[in-house]
Amino acid sequence: MSGAALIMALGALRRLLRPVPLLLATGAGALAGLIVRGLPESELAARAFPLLAATLGALVALPLAAGWICAERQSGYEQLIASRRISSLGWSLGRLAGSLVGAGSLLLVLFAVARVIGGSVLVPEVVDGVRMDEGGAVPEWRFPVPAEHPGPYELQLDVLASRVGQHALEIDLRRGGVPLALGARSVSSRHVRLTLPDLAPARGDLFVTLRPAAGLKLDTTAPRLQVGRIPLGRAGLPPPVESATRLLVALLAGVAAACAFRFETACLAALLALVLDPGGHPLTLIVTLVFLVGFATSGTALARRTAIP
Amino acid sequence: MPLLHASAVEHGYRRFPGRRVPSLRGVSLTVEPGQCWGLIGPNGSGKSTLLRLAAGLAEPARGEVRVRDVRAGRAAARAAIGYAPESVRWPRALTVAGVLHELASISRIAGSLDRVARAARITGLSGLLDRRLGSLSQGQARRVVLAQALLDDPPLLLLDEPFSGLDSLVILDVREHLQQRLAQGAGIVLASHRLEDFTGLATHVLVLREGAVVRSGESEAVLSGAQGREALAGLLGGAGA
Numbered sequence: 001m002s003g004a005a006l007i008m009a010l011g012a013l014r015r016l017l018r019p020v021p022l023l024l025a026t027g028a029g030a031l032a033g034l035i036v037r038g039l040p041e042s043e044l045a046a047r048a049f050p051l052l053a054a055t056l057g058a059l060v061a062l063p064l065a066a067g068w069i070c071a072e073r074q075s076g077y078e079q080l081i082a083s084r085r086i087s088s089l090g091w092s093l094g095r096l097a098g099s100l101v102g103a104g105s106l107l108l109v110l111f112a113v114a115r116v117i118g119g120s121v122l123v124p125e126v127v128d129g130v131r132m133d134e135g136g137a138v139p140e141w142r143f144p145v146p147a148e149h150p151g152p153y154e155l156q157l158d159v160l161a162s163r164v165g166q167h168a169l170e171i172d173l174r175r176g177g178v179p180l181a182l183g184a185r186s187v188s189s190r191h192v193r194l195t196l197p198d199l200a201p202a203r204g205d206l207f208v209t210l211r212p213a214a215g216l217k218l219d220t221t222a223p224r225l226q227v228g229r230i231p232l233g234r235a236g237l238p239p240p241v242e243s244a245t246r247l248l249v250a251l252l253a254g255v256a257a258a259c260a261f262r263f264e265t266a267c268l269a270a271l272l273a274l275v276l277d278p279g280g281h282p283l284t285l286i287v288t289l290v291f292l293v294g295f296a297t298s299g300t301a302l303a304r305r306t307a308i309p
Numbered sequence: 310m311p312l313l314h315a316s317a318v319e320h321g322y323r324r325f326p327g328r329r330v331p332s333l334r335g336v337s338l339t340v341e342p343g344q345c346w347g348l349i350g351p352n353g354s355g356k357s358t359l360l361r362l363a364a365g366l367a368e369p370a371r372g373e374v375r376v377r378d379v380r381a382g383r384a385a386a387r388a389a390i391g392y393a394p395e396s397v398r399w400p401r402a403l404t405v406a407g408v409l410h411e412l413a414s415i416s417r418i419a420g421s422l423d424r425v426a427r428a429a430r431i432t433g434l435s436g437l438l439d440r441r442l443g444s445l446s447q448g449q450a451r452r453v454v455l456a457q458a459l460l461d462d463p464p465l466l467l468l469d470e471p472f473s474g475l476d477s478l479v480i481l482d483v484r485e486h487l488q489q490r491l492a493q494g495a496g497i498v499l500a501s502h503r504l505e506d507f508t509g510l511a512t513h514v515l516v517l518r519e520g521a522v523v524r525s526g527e528s529e530a531v532l533s534g535a536q537g538r539e540a541l542a543g544l545l546g547g548a549g550a
Contacts, residue, residue, distance in 0.1 A: 014403070074398075077399060079361075080412060083387055083392040085417060087384065304365075305368050
């Protein structure tokens with residue numbers, strides 16, 4: 001990249017990494033984080049976060065990346081650069097690279113804020129039960145309870161009842177050699193939630209034996225034990241890696257179109273790239289990137305001479 | 310070799326649905342070193358368009374514009390000009406020094422720090438270099454437009470209404486600098502709708518009306534005498550006369 005192109009790239013960075021765009025990215029990140037906090041399950045949050053972050057990221061970064069170029073054309077500042085000794089290729093490369101890095105930084109800010117806010121939400125820590133009786137008539141389940149989680153715990157299981165009404169479910173507990181017969185509990189819905197004591201000072205795995213009464217059958221899915229609540233954490237909110245290429249191409253398409261056309265057209269080009277997703281195959285991606293650089297360069301060359309009506 | 314040569318230039322703006330509104334009709338102009346051409350004419354007469362063509366920011370429909378014998382718009386032609394358009398809305402968040410350094414760096418001007426300081430001194434911006442462009446008054450913003458055109462002492466200056474909105478003292482400093490540049494062999498094309506802007510500066514005058522040349526020649530011949538001034542006053546609707 002030539003010196004002038006580098007100056008243009010730094011100029012693009014200076015325009016994009018200003019307080020207002022940074023504030024917008026932070027706000028969008030906070031919104032994504034708050035939405036994640038409102039989701040009921042950590043698995044749902046993990047699935048929804050990449051989509052949510054990518055969508056909000058596109059809404060913030062794409063118009064900003066294309067907008068500053070169009071704004072400077074309308075304000076007349078672009079003509080001062082156009083009348084100077086910079087080649088159209090260097091100019092467009094500088095704008096593409098600078099906008100890409102600038103918008104990429106805004107996206108990183110958005111994701112970081114979203115993960116900080118969303119990742120601090122406390123979610124249930126659940127362990128799956130492991131069946132110990134190998135198909136016996138009276139099922140016994142082992143729950144590996146982490147030592148740092150004191151009780152009480154919540155047992156979650158599904159049952160099938162042959163008729164509507166109350167059914168008895170007898171529960172026995174065992175932990176570190178200490179047994180406890182909880183006795184029969186009344187069950188009336190398919191999804192059962194039962195509170196189990198800690199059995200302190202006994203530590204180690206918790207063994208639960210379930211004896212359903214006549215007319216009640218345990219579901220085939222293993223029961224689960226909620227042992228406490230932990231922060232969702234950054235690991236629970238994976239970055240939108242799958243959308244990264246699509247966002248990159250959309251950003252370049254928006255900036256390339258902004259080099260020649262109005263803001264609305266640039267946004268439309270970015271949207272089109274998002275929908276078509278030309279980055280699916282490596283060869284298509286390379287061809288698309290080359291095309292976009294060529295498009296930006298020819299657009300810049302035509303626009304600087306007011307050759308586009 | 311002339312600094313600027315425009316021969317029989319025609320230009321028009323496209324208007325929906327495909328109609329072309331002519332802005333210049335067969336305009337010719339040759340600027341030699343040491344000459345300052347004043348372009349005068351009423352609004353819409355084509356003064357700014359002629360400057361844009363010389364700056365390579367527009368293509369003539371017919372005719373040719375060459376800067377130092379290179380077609381206007383080519384890199385070598387762009388390197389030889391300093392262009393100050395009539396109005397620019399600056400990026401508000403950048404500082405005066407930031408934008409001048411950016412433009413100097415793009416033009417690969419050696420010693421850009423000194424150049425920026427000098428251009429700022431000529432245009433009275435020395436105390437405003439750290440100010441954000443969004444906080445400048447109209448006159449101060451206008452001075453930045455002038456300063457960027459003077460950055461690298463280009464052989465050809467294209468100035469569109471350079472003195473409008475400037476303080477009298479700044480006008481004096483800029484005029485003095487322009488006279489020095491003329492003495493050093495630079496060429497200036499200065500568009501204005503006020504005759505007094507040309508006094509003591511313009512060696513030649515080109516009078517435009519509706520895109521066509523009405524009168525052209527040495528400024529004394531065009532402007533001197535009651536007849537010339539009266540004719541101009543009628544042409545410009547009394548402005549500046």
